[in-house]
Amino acid sequence: MASPRHAWGNSTHQAADRRSLTTSSSPAAAAADAAPRDLIHLRGARFYGYHGALPEENVLGQPFEVDASVSCDLRGAGTTDDLTQTVNYAEVHRIIQDILTGPPKQLIEAVAESICARVLKEHPRVHTVRVAVRKLSIPAVPAVVQSVGVEIERSRV
Numbered sequence: 001m002a003s004p005r006h007a008w009g010n011s012t013h014q015a016a017d018r019r020s021l022t023t024s025s026s027p028a029a030a031a032a033d034a035a036p037r038d039l040i041h042l043r044g045a046r047f048y049g050y051h052g053a054l055p056e057e058n059v060l061g062q063p064f065e066v067d068a069s070v071s072c073d074l075r076g077a078g079t080t081d082d083l084t085q086t087v088n089y090a091e092v093h094r095i096i097q098d099i100l101t102g103p104p105k106q107l108i109e110a111v112a113e114s115i116c117a118r119v120l121k122e123h124p125r126v127h128t129v130r131v132a133v134r135k136l137s138i139p140a141v142p143a144v145v146q147s148v149g150v151e152i153e154r155s156r157v
Helices: 004-008 011-024 027-034 055-061 076-080 089-100 108-122
Strands: 039-048 062-074 128-135 150-154
Touching: 027 089, 039 089, 039 108, 062 089, 108 128, 108 150
Parallel strands: none
Antiparallel strands: 039 062, 062 128, 128 150
């Protein structure tokens, strides 16, 4: 069995190969790679909604919890202390609330996708949005679990 150092390699050639995988060749891609990807987080937003594949979920509803992170360049906001230079997390929260308390969807995947799409549409400063949606009451799971959920990430093309 090879030692860990040998297994991962240590040659200059292998290091150059790894660098070539992470460097961009076009100026636009290089500029995009150089832009800061600062993060704004919303954690543990809770709402009561009627999403689910089971009829009783659509009638009785259940609690949901959402975490969201948006990546954007926060240098302007950090240097000017100006709210217009950032993504207002209250507006992101409103989007999440609108979707979670809005018309029911069968899948939490669709809920998460809708949140990502609206954040990207309404906030041009956002490069990437990551959303985790959790059901905190799970009628379809015949076991004791804290939650079930999905996490997705979407970026501008």
